[in-house]
Amino acid sequence: MLLISFLIVFPLLAALAIAFAPTADLRSAFVRWSALALAIASVVLAVAYFRTGPEFFSLGDTWNGLLDQVFLLGGIAVALVLLYLCRRISVRQWYIPALILLQMGLILVAELAPGHPEVARPFYVDSFSILMALIVGVVGWLIAVYAVRYMRDYHAQHPEVRDRQPAFFAIVFLFCAAMFGIVLTNHLPGLFFFWEITTLCSFWLIGYSGTAEAMRNAYRALTMNLIGGVFFAAAIVWLTFNPELQTWELDVVIANGGAAALIPAALIAVAGLTKAAQMPFHTWLLGAMVAPTPVSALLHSSTMVKAGVFILVKFAPVYHGTEVGLLLALIGGVTFLATSLIAVNQRNAKLVLAYSTIANLGLVVMCAGVGTTATLWAAMLLILFHAVAKALLFLSVGTTEHLVHSRDIEDMDGLVYRRPVLAMTLMVGMLGMFLAPFGMLISKYTCFQAFLTVDVFPGGGILLMAILAFGSAPTLFFWTKWMGKLVAMPRRTPEPMPEVPREQAFALLALTGLTYLACVLYPFVDWAFILPYTQALADAGLVPPPSDSTHWETFILMSVMLAGMFLLPVLFWLRPPHYATVSGYLSGANVAGSASYRGAMGGEREVTARGYYLTAFLDEQRLTRQGLIAAGILMIAMLMGAAL
Amino acid sequence: MNLEYWGFALAFIVLGPVVGGLLAGIDRRLTARMQSRQGPPLLQPFYDVLKLFEKDTTVVTHLQTLYLWAFLFFMVIAGVIIFLGGNLLLSLFAMTVSGIFLCLAAESTNSPYSKIGSAREMLLMMAYEPMLIIVPLGFFLVVGSFQVADILAGEPSQVVQLLGVLIGFLFVLTIKLRKSPFDISTSHHGHQELVKGLTTDMSGRDLALVEIGHWYENVILLAWLYLFFGPLGLLWALPIAVVLFFAEVLVDNTNARLKWGTTVKASWWVAVLFGVTNLLVLPFI
Amino acid sequence: MSFLTKSPWILHYAATSCNGCDIELLACLTPLYDVERFGIINTGNPKHADILMVTGSVNEESRKVLENLYEQMPDPKAVIAIGACALSGGIFREAYNVYGGIDQVIPVDVYVAGCAARPESIIDGVVRALGVLEERSKNRVRQRKVA
Secondary structure, three states, X not given: OHHHHHHHHHHHHHHHHHHOOOOHHHHHHHXXXXXXXXXXXXXXXXXXXXXXXXXXXXXXXHXXXXXXXHHHHHHHHHHHHHHHHHHHOOHHHOHHHHHHHHHHHHHHHHHOOOOOOOOOOOEEEOHHHHHHHHHHHHHHHHHHHHHHHHHHHHHHHOOOOOOOHHHHHHHHHHHHHHXXXXXXXXXXXXXXXXXXXXXXXXXXXXXXXXXXHHHHHHHHHHHHXXXXXXXXXXXXXXXXXXXXXXXXXXXXXXXXXXXXXXXXXXXXXXXXXXXXXXXXXXXXXXXXXXXXXXXXXXXXXXXXXXXXXXXHHHOHHHHOOOHHHHHHHHXXXXXXXXXXXXXHHOXXXXXXXXXXXXXXXXXXXXXXXXXXXXXXXXXXXXXXXXHHHHHHHHHHHHHHHHHHOOOEHHHHOOHHHHOHHHHHHHHHHHHHHHOOOOHHHHHHHHHHHHHHOOOOOOOHHHHHHHHHHHHHHHHHHHHHHHHHHHHOOOOOOOOOOOOOOHHHHHHHHHHHHHHHHHHHOHHHHHHHHHHHHHHHHHHOOOOOOOOOOOOHHHHHHHHHHHHHHHHHHXXXXXXXXXXXXXXXXXOOOEEOOOOXXXXXXXXXXXXXXXXXXXXXXXXXXXXXXXXXXXXXXXXXXXXXXXXX | OOHHHHHHHHHHHHHHHHHHHHHHHHHHHHHXXXXXXXXXXXXXXXXXXXXXXXXXXXXXXXXXXXXXXXHHHHHHHHHHHHHOOOEHHHHHHHXXXXXXXXXXXXXXXXXXXXXXXXXXXXXXXXXXXXXXXXXHHHHHHHHOOOEHHHHHOOOOOHHHHOHHHHHHHHHHHHHHOOOOOOOOOOOOOOEOOOEOHHHOOOOHXXXXXXXXXXXXXXXXXXXHHHHHHHHHOHHHHHHHHHHHHHHHHHHHHOOOXXXXXXXXXXXXXXXXXXXXXXXXXXXXX | OOHHHHOOEEEEXXXXXXXXXXXXHHHOOOOOOOHHHHOOEEXXXXXOOOEEEEEOOEEHHHHHHHHHHHHHXXXXXXXXXXXXXXXXXXXXXXXXXXXXXXXXXXXXXXXXXXXXXXXXXXXXXXXXXXXXXXXXXXXXXXXXHHO
């Protein structure tokens, strides 16, 4: 319990210290060391509760009552801050304060109701929340380390942006505190309180630069997340007044697993979908790209969207084997398919990453909706691999952007020759995202197997599997295209690039190492974090017992592949072949070097070749529209399905 | 897994190129006959590759050789997985990795012909990937396992149950074998608008590696085809698989090339109409 | 024996030919002559080719291309000049813009005469070039041993 309170309270104190640090150097030091302390604390948490079943903590009546008050007053405070932030919106955006008031009203109705349920055990630890805490702690630490230097450069490059770094880092820590709260609290109104804090923080961070575009996107993110918040509050109201299942405890709702739990679960599913940026709410995450890169990394990898999928995976036993679950899985599927296709269109590196995040979260949602042991396994591994690889990719893109002054994929031509280490980190991130033998593929493999055994609705499993098969193909295309750009031989001697700052290099290399480690050690992750969780669920009779279906030779072959991926470059480096270099084939018209050819009029012309974006073949607007409509219909069907 | 399968896997590593080269030789001779030519000797592919080892190798960038090593490595792994009786889906993933490294090798040269070749290759990968994934899934639904050993021990009727999947597979096999009408990224014929596409800037040993990789790939694809008929026994299954394999040569010689857009659309429609539909109606067969 | 002689891949370049010889050259690939019998393939790519076959005379425009193509062919390689123009400039020899035969620009190993050269003589030229190639290949092996 001490650890939990440390994880939640310490970042709050750190945030205060950072906000009021007298000098910039002191502030940076605060950021570094507090983030490290959090990472260590999350590791200690993992060690202390290593492979234990879910463990609940009670604080005693006085403290419990106090906690209720804190959550109540805190919730009101957050709502008031949000209302204050709405002071400059136009009349046409009346719905934002309306949504804030609506959700505050709902939550007050629940919390002030006479005889509302009491929460005896407001906090808990199980191996899934440990895994999440590790992700938040360790990845969050690396992002914070990276951000210190990045933000300094950012303000040097963008003098027009008001320097609000103290507040920026304070908010980042507040964000982490809320994330720890979300993954460790068993108290639903408490969960909602932390949930709203992440909404507030993301709003502030997205709008950091203060430009018109940033503010517009920040308000959009706020709106979407408030919609989710309203549904969450509605679920709490339902749980307050429903005689069949009157409880505020998360584990009781999940353990109930019956029809009574399905309605709040469906309502919370909508909240989870908004946070996880699933269609029809995915646009806020695209807009979040205007924020500085560490913010994107934070939102995409370890926090925010992970909170959304966390809650969905948490509720998976309730969805398991129901139509609601299947519909939820289909929403994830539609999102996965549509955004994978749209990502092919994108030239902006950060947008490619954003779409791929949404697609991967879609995959997790599919897993959560199906809710069998195997898909839970896949979902948890996906969350882990995605967090590490995506943080790595975002930070690498951020560094690249500072070096080449562009986010355009086409401008990253030949990065392998210009900044080998940076290119390596990018490549490892991409390989981690889609290629065997790296992590994501193990999960995809399990998904295929698990989807085929879904029998809620005839053909439902086949449908999910087909979506996965068709969505994976464009994924292959857009990643390979990008990697192709990175490895392309530069056409002329590249201009020298500034060095990667040491702190950034540290964060990048650490994340690269983590990506590799996660792939090598995935059986360990399975044994240490996933198996205890699914076993506990199975013991409670919520999901079918886990079956050990991974063949050992499959694992050995995976290891051989991974080793090959590592050893071939080493071998190449040790014994490079000595071949003569010539310029590329240009129909014999090349002029000294591969850069240019002699045109018809005798002049020199440079060769340019761009990637394929298939804009005529796959129309972004149309795909988005179709995805929104399909996901919207599915969502309404899901809510109605739960109500009936 | 037993000693027998280890033997198969070893045989694949050693004999794979021999069989693959012979298949390529038969292919070229058959093509020649269809065009009423005499055609090259059966061993011509071996002569070609041995010659390439005698030649100097020139590269645009040294790294392209590294990517080609990875291409060959993962191709061999993909085959070893199958011949070990292992996981078909995993083998497919390894094959995909291998294909991606070939694309990277072409991209790394940064010359327009190679680049367009590799872009088209990626489009082709996007086209055939769904159908190729559906094949192991179909086997899983029928046999209950992704293991090649289990598929081979299945019921002889599985090919009837998976007829749609087989048709879809034969369709994308044309792409995988780089045959017309889908040989848009590179082909065995003089390819005038793209020179040699993907392999334009590879020469000597590098090109030999690509050829050997393709031989392995041909054996792997033949093995996939064999799996459909495997339970019938070697005596029936192998001839059927070989005949179907060489039916692709006929397709090659009777078709003009398509554009990539048509290729992608056609392959996806085939995957839906034959592959997915087959899986959907499977419970009723 | 060198495998070069079993699988000569050719690159055909029309310097400033009238296309007469080119037609004859392509005729070699048709079923009537079917040079693939000998493993000969028209690659259209210098990096894959062993034998460069050039038709037509050389002028300033084609000179650089020819040099580049020759440069990009990996060793061992051979060059065949086909037709009167490629041999000496032919009837264009006196033209102000023509350098003359191919050997003004790159070393030629085999000369195939004719206007236009007949397919039979072209095939014969290739066979002679194979001898050159084998010789070069042997020399390389010898040199490598010495080194």
